Amino acid sequence: MSTYRLPVSGFEATVLEPTGREDLLLQEAAGFEMRLVFSLFDRLIQLPQDAPRNWGEFTITDVETLLLLIRREGLGERIRAETECTAAGCNARVDVSFDITEYLGSVKPRVPRGVAKIEGECGYRLLDGDVKFRLLNGADLAALERRAASERALVQSCILPPSVPSSVRRRIERAMHVLAPRLSRVMSGQCPECNAQMIFHFDVMRFVLREIRDHAATIFEDVHLLAVYYKWPEENILALPRSRRLRYGEALREHRSAA
8 A cells, every 4th residue: 555646736645456356347348438447447556535536636636646646556666568670671579668766756747937827626727818728637537438539629618718820729738738748758768779769649548557457467367276276265365455366376276286
């Protein structure tokens, strides 16, 4: 269990270690959707009483932060991934790695010049006019996922009044990026084989959900082994923290191999 202050909302979030129940949820999910993300938050994130109860109200920055915190709690600090060099004739496998805490520390929201927080509201205003806006949130991501709106239409829906000159809209978009920097971003690196500069996109939601789902792949075998050997009921096995269940399961697999 660990606690982290969310970068945009400022709420203290306590993150619990996943159990077999969350592993089962991940294995049985039809796809990587926001409702799966929010279900994981319901189970693994504890917030203070004055925080919103609806995850869709949290900014995309805070949603992505919570996902990385869940990954850190369940699988550790270091992110390791592979990509392929796109230089002609190379196709070398390139390792990409970084620490989650350091990565989160690079996100530094700030209020840009010419923008002010609206007291008592979840929004901001331009100081040189009557234009107000809010930040993109988890509900907007869910709408984009359902193709209920385009990203540009979602940004437009954050602005009041919605019909503003394009120059004002671009100014607001820049302000939104500074107020709530995205953790899903374009990253760069260098191929160790051909030294070509590489550019790739790190999608927090898809990467984290795929990785923690893959690490939950033994849940059915673990439940079977522990139920057969220890005679524990399924509900007790699913309630075990993931790290403890995996140690039991691995010990039983080694015991079975040695027999």
